[in-house]
Amino acid sequence: MRTFGYPDLLFIIEAARWTIGLSLIAFIGGTIGGLLVALGRIAESRLARGAATVFVQVFQGTPLLLQLFLIFFGFPVLGIDVNPWVAAGVALILNTSAFLGEIWRGCIQAIPRGQWEAAEALGLHYVAKMRDVVLPQASKIALAPTVGYMVQVIKGTSLAAIIGFTEVTRAGQIVNNATFQPLIVFSLVAAIYFVLCWPLSLLAARMERRQARALAR
Amino acid sequence: MNYQFQFQDVFAAWPLLLQGTWMTIQLSLTATVLGLAVAIVGAWAKTSGPQPLRWVVNAYIELIRNTPFLVQLFFFFFALPALGLRWSAHAAALVAMVVNLGAYATEIIRAGIESIPRGQIEAGLALNMKRHQVFRFIILKPALKAIYPALTSQFILLMLSSAVVSAISADDLTSVAANLQSQTFRSFEIYIVVAGIYFLLALAFSGLFRLVYQLALNYPDRR
Numbered sequence A: 001m002r003t004f005g006y007p008d009l010l011f012i013i014e015a016a017r018w019t020i021g022l023s024l025i026a027f028i029g030g031t032i033g034g035l036l037v038a039l040g041r042i043a044e045s046r047l048a049r050g051a052a053t054v055f056v057q058v059f060q061g062t063p064l065l066l067q068l069f070l071i072f073f074g075f076p077v078l079g080i081d082v083n084p085w086v087a088a089g090v091a092l093i094l095n096t097s098a099f100l101g102e103i104w105r106g107c108i109q110a111i112p113r114g115q116w117e118a119a120e121a122l123g124l125h126y127v128a129k130m131r132d133v134v135l136p137q138a139s140k141i142a143l144a145p146t147v148g149y150m151v152q153v154i155k156g157t158s159l160a161a162i163i164g165f166t167e168v169t170r171a172g173q174i175v176n177n178a179t180f181q182p183l184i185v186f187s188l189v190a191a192i193y194f195v196l197c198w199p200l201s202l203l204a205a206r207m208e209r210r211q212a213r214a215l216a217r
Numbered sequence B: 001m002n003y004q005f006q007f008q009d010v011f012a013a014w015p016l017l018l019q020g021t022w023m024t025i026q027l028s029l030t031a032t033v034l035g036l037a038v039a040i041v042g043a044w045a046k047t048s049g050p051q052p053l054r055w056v057v058n059a060y061i062e063l064i065r066n067t068p069f070l071v072q073l074f075f076f077f078f079a080l081p082a083l084g085l086r087w088s089a090h091a092a093a094l095v096a097m098v099v100n101l102g103a104y105a106t107e108i109i110r111a112g113i114e115s116i117p118r119g120q121i122e123a124g125l126a127l128n129m130k131r132h133q134v135f136r137f138i139i140l141k142p143a144l145k146a147i148y149p150a151l152t153s154q155f156i157l158l159m160l161s162s163a164v165v166s167a168i169s170a171d172d173l174t175s176v177a178a179n180l181q182s183q184t185f186r187s188f189e190i191y192i193v194v195a196g197i198y199f200l201l202a203l204a205f206s207g208l209f210r211l212v213y214q215l216a217l218n219y220p221d222r223r
Helices: A006-041 A046-061 A064-077 A084-109 A113-121 A126-163 A168-179 A182-216 B008-012 B014-048 B051-065 B069-082 B089-114 B118-126 B131-168 B173-184 B187-217
Strands: none
Touching: A006 A046, A006 A084, A006 A126, A006 A168, A006 A182, A046 A084, A046 B187, A064 A084, A064 A126, A064 B131, A064 B173, A064 B187, A084 A126, A113 A126, A126 A168, A126 A182, A126 B069, A126 B131, A168 A182, A168 B069, A182 B051, A182 B069, B008 B014, B008 B173, B008 B187, B014 B051, B014 B089, B014 B131, B014 B173, B014 B187, B051 B089, B069 B089, B069 B131, B089 B131, B118 B131, B131 B173, B131 B187, B173 B187
16 A cells, blocks of 8 residues: 555546546537437437437436446447447447437427428428528527536546546546545545536536526516 | 347346345435435525525535536545445445435425515415415425426436446445346346336336326416
8 A cells, every 4th residue: 555646646637638538529429419319309200209219218217327338248248349438438429419319309399380480481491491490599598508418428427437447537446446545536536527517517507597688688 | 240148047136136126216215305305404505594504505516516426426435434434335325325416406496495486475474374374385385396397307317326336336226237247247138137127117206206296286387
């Protein structure tokens, strides 16, 4: 056993880049997936609606940890090799897609029917209707909850520690095993997440208040 | 891909899985009851407590909501024993869940209390209603109705995220799955079945909550 020193501090802080990297992957992938899910949920085709609904139900109705386990422990059994990066990335992207998709579906459906009808009356086809009329308005409403959801994504990356991916939480575990100073170590780990998440929480709350004021006018 | 699915090992362990499921339900329900108690005190402190107490409650909420549950769990499980408090993984898991839910539920309950227009409370008093009647009919019931959906979905989120307590082996459903996995090596089958159990639990509870809403809270709003 050794005491907690400067190299340990550095090790944990440096692991933050993997937390940030994984969060970005999850968020970017989840943005694309979420858009597909949201469009699927409101699609005219029954098949698309059904598929999107099942996807959302499955990923919102089961623990993220088990989704991660299924990909990390399950797929190698099927003969598909996965390393922690891929497993964590795929699980987080799928999970984020489901949640963002549902948030955005709500935002899209909040656009008044008249706007849709007007777009149709103007003879706009599906792509133009969505791209030029519905989505620009919906994205304004969606901005605050999306920023708020980023906090959940960042926190969710901590689960990758359980499958051995060395991000902040896992780095904390490693240092704790070597130094046995859990109070310092896990306070530091919590502080790093807090520094990453709190500004986003504040920003989301501010945007929400501004929106509420704009709507009240 | 010519993998042979073998579920018999998993299904042979059904008493263990059942026990794990029961532990997960029990843990979630206990944590919810205790967490709601924390949240009621927290919401009172935030809406009408003295200023220093408001700061404390705010700090608690922000700290919990902006750090991962796993880290909170590690903190309670590893750091507190280092301070001299020895306790089981189960107790640490329960406390972490209570503390976590308490922060989210405080905000939900506060929003519920603040959703009652002051004028209605004043109107109740003007109608010569007793204080407890004002609380019961004008504040509690409408507030409960307003926060019911948020509170119940928070419960389901808590139940699903309780899978994380398996990281400290707190004898929940996911811990059972992890043990089975290391004995039988049928990871894919086990995690599929266990994910299915969580899914059914989430469905069952949301159905139950909807039923309760229909029976007890589904009266028309008159505003």
